Amino acid sequence: MSALKQLQQIVGETQVLTGEAMTPYLIDWRGRYRGEALAVVRPGSTEEVAAVVRLCAEHKIPIVPSGGNTGMCGGATPDESGRALVVCLARLNRVREIDTDNDTITVEAGCILQAVQEAARASNRLFPLSLAAEGSCTIGGNLSTNAGGTQVLRYGNTRELALGLEVVTPQGEIWHGLRGLRKDNTGYDLRDLYIGSEGTLGIITAATMKLYPLPVAQRIAMLALNSLEDAIAMLSRARAGFGASLTGFEVMMGPVLKAVVRLYPQQRLPFEGPSADAPWFAILELSDSESAEHAQARFESVLGAAIEDGLVVDAAIAENIAQSKAIWHLRESIPLAEAELGKSIKHDVSIPISLIGQFVKTTNAALQAKFPGIQNIVFGHLGDGNLHYNVARAPNQTEQELLATQYEVYQLVHDSVHAHGGSISAEHGVGQLKRDELTRYKTELELRLMKQIKQALDPHGLMNPGKVLQT
Amino acid sequence: MSALKQLQQIVGETQVLTGEAMTPYLIDWRGRYRGEALAVVRPGSTEEVAAVVRLCAEHKIPIVPSGGNTGMCGGATPDESGRALVVCLARLNRVREIDTDNDTITVEAGCILQAVQEAARASNRLFPLSLAAEGSCTIGGNLSTNAGGTQVLRYGNTRELALGLEVVTPQGEIWHGLRGLRKDNTGYDLRDLYIGSEGTLGIITAATMKLYPLPVAQRIAMLALNSLEDAIAMLSRARAGFGASLTGFEVMMGPVLKAVVRLYPQQRLPFEGPSADAPWFAILELSDSESAEHAQARFESVLGAAIEDGLVVDAAIAENIAQSKAIWHLRESIPLAEAELGKSIKHDVSIPISLIGQFVKTTNAALQAKFPGIQNIVFGHLGDGNLHYNVARAPNQTEQELLATQYEVYQLVHDSVHAHGGSISAEHGVGQLKRDELTRYKTELELRLMKQIKQALDPHGLMNPGKVLQT
Numbered sequence: 001m002s003a004l005k006q007l008q009q010i011v012g013e014t015q016v017l018t019g020e021a022m023t024p025y026l027i028d029w030r031g032r033y034r035g036e037a038l039a040v041v042r043p044g045s046t047e048e049v050a051a052v053v054r055l056c057a058e059h060k061i062p063i064v065p066s067g068g069n070t071g072m073c074g075g076a077t078p079d080e081s082g083r084a085l086v087v088c089l090a091r092l093n094r095v096r097e098i099d100t101d102n103d104t105i106t107v108e109a110g111c112i113l114q115a116v117q118e119a120a121r122a123s124n125r126l127f128p129l130s131l132a133a134e135g136s137c138t139i140g141g142n143l144s145t146n147a148g149g150t151q152v153l154r155y156g157n158t159r160e161l162a163l164g165l166e167v168v169t170p171q172g173e174i175w176h177g178l179r180g181l182r183k184d185n186t187g188y189d190l191r192d193l194y195i196g197s198e199g200t201l202g203i204i205t206a207a208t209m210k211l212y213p214l215p216v217a218q219r220i221a222m223l224a225l226n227s228l229e230d231a232i233a234m235l236s237r238a239r240a241g242f243g244a245s246l247t248g249f250e251v252m253m254g255p256v257l258k259a260v261v262r263l264y265p266q267q268r269l270p271f272e273g274p275s276a277d278a279p280w281f282a283i284l285e286l287s288d289s290e291s292a293e294h295a296q297a298r299f300e301s302v303l304g305a306a307i308e309d310g311l312v313v314d315a316a317i318a319e320n321i322a323q324s325k326a327i328w329h330l331r332e333s334i335p336l337a338e339a340e341l342g343k344s345i346k347h348d349v350s351i352p353i354s355l356i357g358q359f360v361k362t363t364n365a366a367l368q369a370k371f372p373g374i375q376n377i378v379f380g381h382l383g384d385g386n387l388h389y390n391v392a393r394a395p396n397q398t399e400q401e402l403l404a405t406q407y408e409v410y411q412l413v414h415d416s417v418h419a420h421g422g423s424i425s426a427e428h429g430v431g432q433l434k435r436d437e438l439t440r441y442k443t444e445l446e447l448r449l450m451k452q453i454k455q456a457l458d459p460h461g462l463m464n465p466g467k468v469l470q471t
Numbered sequence: 472m473s474a475l476k477q478l479q480q481i482v483g484e485t486q487v488l489t490g491e492a493m494t495p496y497l498i499d500w501r502g503r504y505r506g507e508a509l510a511v512v513r514p515g516s517t518e519e520v521a522a523v524v525r526l527c528a529e530h531k532i533p534i535v536p537s538g539g540n541t542g543m544c545g546g547a548t549p550d551e552s553g554r555a556l557v558v559c560l561a562r563l564n565r566v567r568e569i570d571t572d573n574d575t576i577t578v579e580a581g582c583i584l585q586a587v588q589e590a591a592r593a594s595n596r597l598f599p600l601s602l603a604a605e606g607s608c609t610i611g612g613n614l615s616t617n618a619g620g621t622q623v624l625r626y627g628n629t630r631e632l633a634l635g636l637e638v639v640t641p642q643g644e645i646w647h648g649l650r651g652l653r654k655d656n657t658g659y660d661l662r663d664l665y666i667g668s669e670g671t672l673g674i675i676t677a678a679t680m681k682l683y684p685l686p687v688a689q690r691i692a693m694l695a696l697n698s699l700e701d702a703i704a705m706l707s708r709a710r711a712g713f714g715a716s717l718t719g720f721e722v723m724m725g726p727v728l729k730a731v732v733r734l735y736p737q738q739r740l741p742f743e744g745p746s747a748d749a750p751w752f753a754i755l756e757l758s759d760s761e762s763a764e765h766a767q768a769r770f771e772s773v774l775g776a777a778i779e780d781g782l783v784v785d786a787a788i789a790e791n792i793a794q795s796k797a798i799w800h801l802r803e804s805i806p807l808a809e810a811e812l813g814k815s816i817k818h819d820v821s822i823p824i825s826l827i828g829q830f831v832k833t834t835n836a837a838l839q840a841k842f843p844g845i846q847n848i849v850f851g852h853l854g855d856g857n858l859h860y861n862v863a864r865a866p867n868q869t870e871q872e873l874l875a876t877q878y879e880v881y882q883l884v885h886d887s888v889h890a891h892g893g894s895i896s897a898e899h900g901v902g903q904l905k906r907d908e909l910t911r912y913k914t915e916l917e918l919r920l921m922k923q924i925k926q927a928l929d930p931h932g933l934m935n936p937g938k939v940l941q942t
Contacts, residue, residue: 090858099705102856146656154715157654160631174609175914182627182855183821184894185617185667185940186901186909188921192663196656213711236572237516244625244715289714290769298761350654384653385573393529430657440659445644449928450659456927457920468658468675 003059007041009087011049015091016043024064025086026078032049032430033074034084035089037064042090046108046166046174052087053203054172063463065199067110069430070133072348073431075145075467076199084465089140092205095119103211104163104180109204110142116209125211128155128247132332140175143204146196148427149375153383154214154287156426164208167194170201170458180208193453198463199428201457215247215287217295220324221303222270224278225315229357231282234311235382238284241302245295248285250331252379255276260330260337262305267330270316270323278313281418283331283381334379338390342399344377345391345409349417350426354387362386362417367391370412371405386426390412410437438471474530478512478556486513486562494535496557503902504545505859507553508535515562517579517637517645517676522858524674532556535938537672538581538612541604541817544902546616546669548644555936558613563676575600575634575651576934580611580675583712587680596682599626599718603803617667619898621802623759624854626683626719628898630666635679638665639723641672641929649829651679664924669900672936686718686758688766691795692774693741695749695785696722700828702753705782706853709755712773712828716766719756721802725749731808733802738801741787741794749784753853754802782806785847805850809861813870816880820888821897824856831858831892834887840863842876856895860884872914881908901939910941 007016007374017025017040018341024039027033038061042048055134056063062084066076078084092108097115099105101122107116113134129142131149141147143157143165150374155161165177167190194202204264225231231251238246254277262265267278284303288295299317306312318324351359360378367374373394389410393402414424418441438448450469454461463471478487487494488511496511498504509532514520527534533555542714563579566587570576571594578587584605591598600613603622612618613629614636625631635650637741638661665673696702702722709717725748732738755774759766772790777783789795809815817935822830831849832883833879838845844865851858861881864873886897889912910918923942925932936942 001578069550076584099825100824101703101821104823127495136838141629146658148654152653153668155630159626159660168918169920171516175916175920176914177917179894180823180892181821181897182623183619183897184896185619185666186898186905187913187917188672188924189663189667190628190662190920193924196658196660201659213714215714232572239574241760243684243686245760289716319896350652352570352573352575352651353569371892381654386654387715423650423652425656426652426654427656434657442658443647445640445646445656446648446661449640449646452927453664454657455705455922 003061004039006055007039007052010055011041011043011048015044016319017042021437022086025069025088028074028077029070032078035078035080037078037084037086038082040086040088042088042091045076046092046168048173049087049168049203049205050172053168053170056085056462057172057460058172059061060460060462062462063087064464065089065144065203066135067138068112068133070364071136071141071145071431073427073433074430075431075464076141077432079466087203089138089205092250096206099122099180100125100178105209105211106178106206107139108206109138113137113139120211121214124214126214127209127211129158129161132335137249140204141206143207144193144198145429148381148382148384148386150248150250150401152381153249154244159211160194162191162195162207163210165194165204166206168205170204170460178208180204197287198431198468200468201463205452213289216290217288217292218324219236219286219299219315219317220327221257221284221299221315222327223282223284223312224271225280225282228280228360231280231355232357233327234306235284235353237302237306237307242286242298245288246383246442247288248283249383250283250380251382252331252334253376254280254283256377257281257330257335258291258343260333262336267333268325270312275314276454281422283327301337302430336411338377341392343403345402345406345441347415348385348412348428349415349422349424350384350388351420351422355420356385356387359416359422361418364411366412366416367409373397373411414441414453434468435466435468446457474532475510476509478523481526482512482514482519486515494558496540496559497550499545501543502539504548506549506551507555507611508549508555508557511557511559513559513562517563517639520558520674520676521639521645523645524641524755527556527829527933528641528643531931533557534858535934535935536560536615537676538609539604541608542612542616542902543899544933546902547612550783550937558674560609560676561758567677569594570626570651571596575679576682577649577677578880579677582865584608584610584612584613584717588852591682592685595685597685598680598682600629600632603604603806610678611675614666614678615669616900617732618832619719619852619855621719621856623852624713624720630663630808631925632681633662633666633678634681636662636675637664639674639676639679641931641934649677649679667900669902669938671925671939672934684760687761688759690764690766690770691798692755692770692786692788694755694783695742695746695824696751696753697749697784699751699831701782702751702853703824703828705753705777707778708773709786713757713769714760716757717854718758719754720854721754721851722853723752723802723805725751727805727848727850728752728801728809730812731804734808735804735810737822738797738804741798742785743812747865754798762790766873781864790933809848812863814874816873816877818860818884819899820860820884820893821855821857821894822888822891825858826891830887831890832862836882837883837887838880842880844868885912902905903938906937906939906941
């Protein structure tokens with residue numbers, strides 16, 4: 001019996017896609033990669049995933065795990081060989097358990113992130129992971145890439161939110177590691193090895209995640225600022241003044257926000273006059289566990305002092321939920337606006353906060369010297385030292401001309417990141433996009449250690465080949 | 472030239488100990504293990520550690536890394552063969568860097584935990600890891616066992632506090648992974664693999680750790696409670712009422728605290744009358760980022776309601792720093808009091824908080840049924856679901872008789888932990904003590920995955936052999 005027939009027996013005929021039906025699984029979200037596949041299979045349970053993997057192990061068929069297909073680095077797109085089987089986890093989408101006394105939720109890998117947030121909220125709890133793709137990305141994808149987002153400075157990356165995992169190994173065995181424990185020191189940390197390994201060591205099929213109390217009140221403001229340095233100084237004050245109640249601190253260049261409101265006229269900057277022309281903006285979010293009055297008083301005290309000292313040029317404090325949403329919506333529209341403005345060269349980098357000002361200054365200058373007129377599109381999660389340091393074409397450049405410089409730009413920016421003690425992938429992972437770049441910045445030893453682990457757990461190299469590590 | 476001579480050339484003659492001088496390194500803190508060693512070597516730098524390890528790799532000499540020798544599971548004590556070299560990290564005790572803008576501190580493995588706390592405080596920052604042995608344990612030991620302590624419910628275990636590591640591999644190479652980044656998704660998580668691996672995969676020589684703002688004010692109270700269930704309900708209220716300002720929630724059985732004040736008459740319970748006879752006590756700690764007045768108001772509001780509702784029998788709020796210290800001192804004296812009362816059988820377990828009441832009730836009953844009159848000594852970090860569930864002799868039992876039942880008691884308690892979805896080592900690690908117990912509760916698959924990683928990174932099995940995993 002052919003492997004395809006056997007697959008159909010495992011998951012049912014309708015859940016094995018071939019031909020045209022595979023198309024959505026063969027192209028990545030940014031449209032940068034297009035692969036081919038033997039088939040796309042959509043198992044309905046962990047046991048079916050395990051059976052599919054055992055079949056692949058037997059026939060030496062490479063496997064590409066797939067979730068919401070919103071990854072930024074082509075990690076879920078198969079290569080062009082057409083040999084791989086895409087294993088889509090979307091049907092594993094049950095919330096298995098919510099334990100409010102233990103503050104945990106156990107969800108299957110195919111759960112949409114927003115559905116996890118909503119399930120938590122329905123139990124009067126917060127699941128804090130939040131990012132632009134939350135309406136379509138899956139928690140399995142978040143785990144496999146260790147996704148970040150806007151709440152990291154308070155709650156950590158996906159890694160910090162995970163307590164336990166269920167994983168199908170490359171041999172098709174099931175590791176039952178769904179533990180809801182804050183403390184467990186019984187041997188090597190397999191959980192954190194699978195998290196962030198982008199499906200190259202096994203397939204995460206379920207996870208037990210931390211929940212938090214819902215904030216009683218939130219205050220959100222957009223700040224107009226004179227410089228990135230002032231934003232960094234403001235971050236430091238917000239940390240000191242709000243403590244753990246500081247749940248968001250985003251920055252964005254003025255021209256970037258202006259492009260958003262130009263492209264989407266239904267959105268508006270909350271400033272008029274000279275404040276609207278500020279070179280930098282920030283979004284500040286306070287989540288309070290006491291009361292709206294307390295949140296307001298605290299917010300005004302820290303912000304008031306910053307305005308008085310000239311650190312903040314102007315502040316627009318959201319007066320209601322609609323205004324809060326409008327402010328966050330401006331921020332979340334940046335990637336879409338970027339896309340409409342044409343292709344750009346994107347970098348998802350992190351830098352120690354103490355060096356971030358210097359990094360932006362020297363990198364901007366080096367880029368201008370080499371590519372005169374090139375435009376910076378800089379925004380990101382300043383509270384985590386994470387910038388989306390993107391680059392758009394110079395006015396006299398075509399898109400094609402810009403993209404022709406792509407690898408030179410990567411190298412210049414990533415060299416600068418590396419020189420400043422930073423990371424060339426802060427929250428998006430490696431996938432195909434940065435696999436080769438990685439070899440420039442990791443030592444031979446670190447790459448060798450990773451390969452030894454890969455070899456130990458997946459000796460036939462069948463799990464998501466060509467992602468993260470060169471084969 | 473003999474290996475010993477070569478060692479002397481690497482670290483200097485005075486830093487290679489043999490004969491009597493080795494004794495302190497051959498016995499574990501609890502006096503349960505005594506081993507032998509080829510020598511004890513005290514390198515003075517990471518490069519010297521690497522050279523020592525290369526020499527051992529060449530001569531196939533097993534290595535036992537050693538820090539402050541305060542471990543609870545014999546993880547730093549060599550076996551009886553006398554073949555191993557003890558590598559003591561104590562001389563690697565420099566604070567390499569404090570970056571207050573990035574809120575990080577980079578320290579060498581041999582730094583005493585208290586010295587790290589003090590260095591942070593001198594820079595107006597908090598390093599939150601805190602545990603009873605902090606005056607003598609080292610940060611390297613904390614990392615290798617993923618130590619917990621009293622502040623975990625707010626700041627996490629040692630793992631959550633670590634951003635980057637420097638590690639000497641079993642081949643004597645140096646992995647330079649001292650990154651001060653909150654976000655870094657560039658490949659497999661080697662950091663978390665080394666953390667908690669108890670020196671069996673390499674030697675941690677330095678780490679970059681997170682710092683936090685110092686709290687502006689703290690409020691501490693001891694609560695008298697009618698039951699463990701009431702303590703759990705109070706924990707839930709404290710979480711909701713204090714949010715991230717809840718930094719400590721410890722519980723202890725009444726008789727345990729009474730033993731402390733009986734043994735150490737200079738210490739006193741902060742209660743008189745019937746409250747002093749409560750079956751359970753708790754310590755509640757609030758760390759406020761605003762003001763002493765705010766802390767006080769918040770503390771009183773949550774506690775007042777709990778007293779009014781009858782959840783808390785009585786509360787003794789510390790009125791000054793001396794009283795706060797006295798309350799914490801009572802808690803920290805429990806292990807010493809236990810030791811003075813004679814040998815006990817100790818369990819360091821964690822249970823999902825939702826099941827902790829049921830766990831204690833059913834385990835107590837099962838123990839009494841099998842070992843009538845046996846006494847429970849239960850205390851721990853309730854906020855993390857972590858109990859030190861210890862057992863002392865029945866009045867009609869000798870110490871010898873109790874210890875003769877040790878493995879039966881272990882099994883009964885650990886079986887119950889396992890049945891409640893818990894962990895048999897919450898914060899102390901595995902070492903020698905729980906290595907064989909581990910094989911009862913881990914699946915064959917999980918043990919195999921760990922062994923595959925061990926084999927991949929340390930193929931000759933020279934790093935701390937016989938710890939964590941059976942050889």
